[in-house]
Amino acid sequence: MTTAMVAAGRRSVVDHENGPILFRAFPGGYEPAHSLTSAQRALLGAFVDTDETTGSIGGNWLWFRAAGLPENREGIAALLRTYP
Numbered sequence: 001m002t003t004a005m006v007a008a009g010r011r012s013v014v015d016h017e018n019g020p021i022l023f024r025a026f027p028g029g030y031e032p033a034h035s036l037t038s039a040q041r042a043l044l045g046a047f048v049d050t051d052e053t054t055g056s057i058g059g060n061w062l063w064f065r066a067a068g069l070p071e072n073r074e075g076i077a078a079l080l081r082t083y084p
Contacts, residue, residue: 018047018056019063029068041080044069048077 025043036044051057051073057064061071070076 019060022047022060022063022067022069026067026069029066031068036079044076044080048073048080 022043025040047056057071057073057076064071064076070079
């Protein structure tokens with residue numbers, strides 16, 4: 001369900017819900033030594049897929065930083081390519 005909310009790409013969701021969803025998906029922060037779970041991959045993929053139309057990554061860069069993740073679409077896409 002949370003991935004669907006991100007994929008919906010509505011501005012109110014971006015502003016008020018995507019950041020907390022992201023933070024809950026990475027409660028202790030992203031740890032490069034551990035593989036992403038399938039749920040984390042799906043969530044980050046939804047952010048990448050909708051970012052051009054919603055600005056969801058750039059609009060939530062503080063949440064991405066707090067979770068220890070890249071703060072831009074290219075960085076998230078590269079991270080997803082790292083874990084096939």
